Amino acid sequence: MPNVDSVKVAVRVRPFSQREKDAGSKCVISMNSNSTSIYDPRNPGHMKTFTFDLAYWSHSGFLKDKNGMLVSAGSNSYAGQREVFRDLGEGVLENAWQGYNATLLAYGQTGSGKSYSMIGYGANRGIVPVVCEELFKAIQNQEKNKQYQITFSMLEIYNEQVTDLLSKTRKPGGLKIREDQQQGFYVDGLKLVPCDNYAQIERLMEQGNKMRTTATTIMNATSSRSHMVITIQFKQIFLGEAITKQSVINLVDLAGSERQKSSGSEKDRLKEGTRVNLSLTTLGNVISALAEVATGKKVLHIPYRDSVLTKLLQSALGGNSRTIMIAAVSPADICYEETLSTLRYAERTKKIRNKAVVNTSPTEKLIRELKAENNKLLSRLAGLGNMGTLVADETQELRYLLAENERQIQNIQVAWESRLEETRGEWEQQYTALAQERRMMETFPYLLNINEDPQLSWVLKHFIQNGSCDVGQSTSNAIILRGLGILDKHATFTNADGKVTLTPGDKCKAFVNGVLITGKTKLQHLDRVILGSNSAFLYVGLPAERTDEDLSRYDYDFFQSELAAAEGFSTDKLGAASSKDSRADPSILAVFHDYIKLMPLVAEVNQMSEELKKDLTFELKVKNLAASDSRGYDLQKEIIVKVTHVTTNQVWIWSKAKFINRKFLMEELYQRFREGEDTHVNQDSDPFWDPVEVVHLGSAHVWLQSLAYCLQLEEQTELLNSEGLEEAVVVINLSPCSRDGRILGEDDMVIDPLELLGRRVDFQIHIVECLGVKWLRDAAGRGIQIGYRVYDLPRSLYTKPVWKNVNPKIEETVHFSALNASYEFLNYLQKNALIVDLWGLQEGCTEMDCSLDGLLLAPEGTIMVDDPKALTANDAGLD
Known part of the structure; x- marks a missing residue:
């Protein structure tokens, strides 16, 4: 009988970010047992309270121990990574051992702490790596009359395209989603890697992050707008009984949930909700429909099929799975609307009822069922044989299903040891490459990638070996770099006579420490290098130059602040210091952070405009920088984007929200251009076009x-x-x-x-x-x-x-x-x-x-x- 239970929901509030600290943010969240309350900063007497299964206070009351772990500073209220794993991760493991499918979803706005809870940083490991490690530890202590099979996959969904993060090749248009009677929706061609120890999974996660970093550059994607799904298939085979018990564990780091609300009075003529946001929008629709079903309302349609993500999560939401959602929230008053939206979303989710069953079946029965289904497919295929080309698509789909069933039968019949042996050579290559990388780090200077997403920073290393080292899009270069504004031969690094220099190519953009360079420039250890529109690297110098300095300060915001300062934009220009003291005005600092966040986006849009021949330039401006109201008081400042047509001199002014929305639409068009597809759109649908305005x-x-x-x-x-x-x-x-x-x-x-x-x-x-x-x-x-x-x-x-x-x-x-x-x-x-x-x-x-x-x-x-x-x-x- 199915085990009917609700989706388990936990909410977790993180510490203030640096941006929130600079903006003088106040905490609007309080927690008491399982209750989470949020008050409206514009009306402090107005408070909303939500009750969830678990509430984690991770905002304050902690310190860093000698190993770098964040632990309680004596307060019982602080919840660290260990406590979160104890409550949620152990439940996932327990369900897996019992043979239930298990799903863990992390939801919240960009920067709310989703990835920290799921993956973690440094010593503060998240749920995903600890679940994997504990699973292998538990296997070591089990009986010997069982065989344990674990396969690992890792994919990313961006713009409704699926990228296999463990494959070395990227299929144009992404992998296809298919459906069959046995396993429901699945990703056709997704690489499933058999693993027999945790070190292999750890290595696969590193490999996946490298691929994700590269993919975001190639596709001009923003990782905060992509979903990452890690799937662990865990089979327990009872050898004496020929019975298989299996569990599918889905660990899902969802895209940022922020809504693009307008900061001005105008509305964009082009709606948000493009393909970039389709999966998250559809997920909300599915959750709302299932919540209504749980309350007894009649719902005619659950829109699982409307997006890639919801197809893959169908069993996790209202189906055969035990599901947990972590709702990650910011404590800051400046994020009030987004936090409230997340809490309401989580409240709807907890109403969903799943019907989980133990997935156990005789091995022979599995094979018989697959063969029987194949016979049905063959009969249908024979019936379509004389019906002409009208059924070509259906014929192709049936052939896919036949091939997939044959693959499953083969996987069941082939000994597990044989599958492990097949991948052993690949593992040996990886271990050899890892050892070589470590040797090169001790010998040569290198570039270390810096990404807006901390999970994707410090993932790629480009070594600058002795002599000249060309970098660019061309495959003939020593360093192959793909990204907006990167030309075939973009620049040359030279490592000679104990020094390294960087020389940009003609009409190629290169910045060192925020300054645009035009000729040969000597690099110093820990210089910041930006190539093209926004490919950022920290230069790690020759071994003799290196010190024990903490590199963590050189994050993405550091690079962008340095660029802004080089352009003459600073908090002083905005008038940050008050007359009474030297502390910065929080509202000014919030504008400054908006500016440095938008700088790389504007650089990317300018590059897309140039390559697509749109004849538009985009420039950041500060609205009301020197303006006051009718009584002489300063008006609230905000970042706007000035758009200029280079031939007609027509001008448009876009709000920050409108610009961000348009950028995602532009990315869709640009991606089609990069893949050689038709980029013609009607004028009304062109994200670069707007009617002429006052x-x-x-x-x-x-x-x-x-x-x-x-x-x-x-x-x-x-x-x-x-x-x-x-x-x-x-x-x-x-x-x-x-x-x-x-x-x-x-x-x-x-x-x-x-x-x-x-x-x-x-x-x-x-x-x-x-x-x-x-x-x-x-x-x-x-x-x-x-x-x-x-x-x-x-x-x-x-x-x-x-x-x-x-x-x-x-x-x-x-x-x-x-x-x-x-x-x-x-x-x-x-x-x-x-x-x-x-x-x-x-x-x-x-x-x-x-x-x-x-x-x-x-x-x-x-x-x-x-x-x-x-x-x-x-x-x-x-x-």
């Missing part, structure tokens, strides 16, 4: 205080862009007036603005002209409009468009009336500025609406302000 160029502040005293102001002021540089000069007059538009004189001045309280107040805003507009000078086919918003108006007002004139005359006057001036309105005039925005028009764009539609008008036709019906809590003038 662009914000800059702003000016015109203080309104004179109007509070019924005085005229004639102002000529600079319109400054977000970086504080002049875009143009605007001439503007603010004039108090009578209801019929007559400008008031000095005799009408008031000493105290409160004299106007309850009286009618009329004034005019007259925009005279704009001088020296750079936008109009830089390209043809451009125009401008000027916009501003007064007090409680529901929208901004805009001047009429002016085209192709560097010094355009505007000459537009608007009359405003406050029929019964309130204290709040008079306070607004005294303390606020009128924000005057300069907008750039481009040929083909939609102009700003310069009508008065939707505005309340006084009997004289003037625009009414300070209307009680329109007053809102957002009015800038309120104290």
Whole structure:
């Protein structure tokens, strides 16, 4: 009988990351027994509490022991790797010994600690390696009348393509997912490696990580957007009884779960949810449907077949498996939305009911069943023989299934020792290569790869042997390097006379310690080298140069911060230090981290644009770098991307979220290009294309205080862009007036603005002209409009468009009336500025609406302000 039980869910909260520390983050997570609570940083009184099977506090209360293990610092609350394995890993092992299939899923946003729990770092080994090691230890203590067979596989799913991480060759388009009656969905052609000790599995995991690192470079993939699945097939064969008990253990490190929410008001016309995200999106749909089934609702369809991942996890979710999910979360307030989303996801998952059975069967029966299925397939195949080419696809599929069944029969009949013997030669080659690598490390300098994913850093070593050593895409090079912006012969390393130099090829990008080099450059031990768009390496010098320095500080963020500093971008430029002390403003540091995270992505997109001949350049900018609100307070800064067409000079501004979404779409297109497929897409589906739009160029502040005293102001002021540089000069007059538009004189001045309280107040805003507009000078086919918003108006007002004139005359006057001036309105005039925005028009764009539609008008036709019906809590003038 099936054993019905729910998916077991554990939540684990990690320590603050360096980015979160720099941003001054506060912890929004608390745990009590199995309960996890999260409070809204914008409303601390609003708290949500979730109850799971297990809750692990790994945020604080720990120290590092002499072996590098993170252990409790005396607090019983800290949960380290040992505790997590005791609760979860031992359960996986127990299920495997009993003959149940077992699945362990790690879910959470990028950087939440999924890989740490699953794989671990250094001495802090995760569940996967310890499960494997403990399985082999247990086998040593078992009875001798059993045979134990363990096979290991490791795959990655990215962009709905499956890559075998243990195969030396990569099949274009990835491996295919097939289905048969016996084993359900499976990966056709996936390498299953028989193992007889843990050292072999450890070596396979290293090999898989190397392949994963190489694959992410070749495919221009981001490892945080890929799923990694390790599968261990464990068979116990009872020799005297001819019975086989088997368990399939799936260990799944899921892609980052973050949602691409917009940081601005605009929405991208191209939806997220491309093939890059399809598997994770479908997994959510499957979990939601199964959760509804568990609550008794009628669900017509479980969408397992909608993605590669859910096909492979069908048995783990609602099927024949005992399943555990680790929900990894950040403790930081800046990750509140993502953490809350993860906890809700985990809450739905715990409702899923699985029906696990012990997988035991007589060996002869397995063979009989497979042969019987083969006879059925042969009959179907014979029936299709005379039906023409319409059934060619079905015929091919039947032949695949026949071949797969024959392979399974052969695997059962072939002695296990023979299978181990077949792989022994391969193991010997690997051990020889490993020994040779260690000898070369002691002899030659080398490049050590650095990856955004710490699991994939320090995995590849490229040795620089004596003499000249070319590096590039060509297979004739001593170091073959594939990646964005890497040319056939990209650079040359020379190891001679006790020194190593790097010389980039013509038009080839190479950076040393963040600085672009153009000629021969001598390398020093621990120099940082970046080749092409983003192939990063730490240079480990000649043995005589090496010291015992800790290399861990040279991580991916170190490289990107160094690049940013070389470009003149730093926290000081952002205005990080406050006036009271030297500590950095957390919000500024958060922007700085966003900038260095996006730098390599922009470099990659620029390279893709060049190779695909899209004629676009992408450039990081800081929105509101030097901008303030109507009261003079700094506006919140954020990273944006300026997109420029190199031939038409058209400009677009993308939010960070929009850029990231587009990059994934671009990667899909670029991958087709790399594989020689058709890259033509309709304009509306082209991630590089957008309709021409209006662009914000800059702003000016015109203080309104004179109007509070019924005085005229004639102002000529600079319109400054977000970086504080002049875009143009605007001439503007603010004039108090009578209801019929007559400008008031000095005799009408008031000493105290409160004299106007309850009286009618009329004034005019007259925009005279704009001088020296750079936008109009830089390209043809451009125009401008000027916009501003007064007090409680529901929208901004805009001047009429002016085209192709560097010094355009505007000459537009608007009359405003406050029929019964309130204290709040008079306070607004005294303390606020009128924000005057300069907008750039481009040929083909939609102009700003310069009508008065939707505005309340006084009997004289003037625009009414300070209307009680329109007053809102957002009015800038309120104290």
